[in-house]
Amino acid sequence: MKPEFENIPLVKTDKRFEIDVNGHYAFIDYRETKHQIALIHTEAEPELAGTGAAAAVVEKTLNYIEESGKKLLPFCPYVFAFIKKHPEWKRIVDEKFEGYDKL
Known part of the structure; x- marks a missing residue:
């Protein structure tokens, strides 16, 4: 995450x-359910394009999910790609998630 965020x-x-x-x-x-948080769609307003704000909100959200003890369902393509790029976050993805083996 960029320092400004x-x-x-x-x-x-x-x-x-x-x-x-x-x-x-x-x-x-x-x-959100009792044991899981499904991330559906990530978006940044056009004024934030290219600033790293979308990546920052993803990283902050992943930290929140980890601290909550819940498992992640990364349905959002941006979040899925973020985890592929940062495989250390696979630790919070629910192993039952359909695309788990593609991360």
Whole structure:
């Protein structure tokens, strides 16, 4: 994560994880059960394109999921690609996830 995002807090609403970068948002839509958090869609407002904000919200969200003790279901293609690029995060992916063996 780029240093400029480290001190920006992750906010969890009932529908998404988000960070506010100078009034612009990067966020991930999710669904949560007792034991799992499914990440559905990652998006950053156009003003944040190319800044690393999307990667920052993903990394902050993965940290949150790990700290919660829940397992990750990375349905979002961006999150899936992020984990492929950073395989150390596979440790929080639910082994029952259909694409687990492709990570």
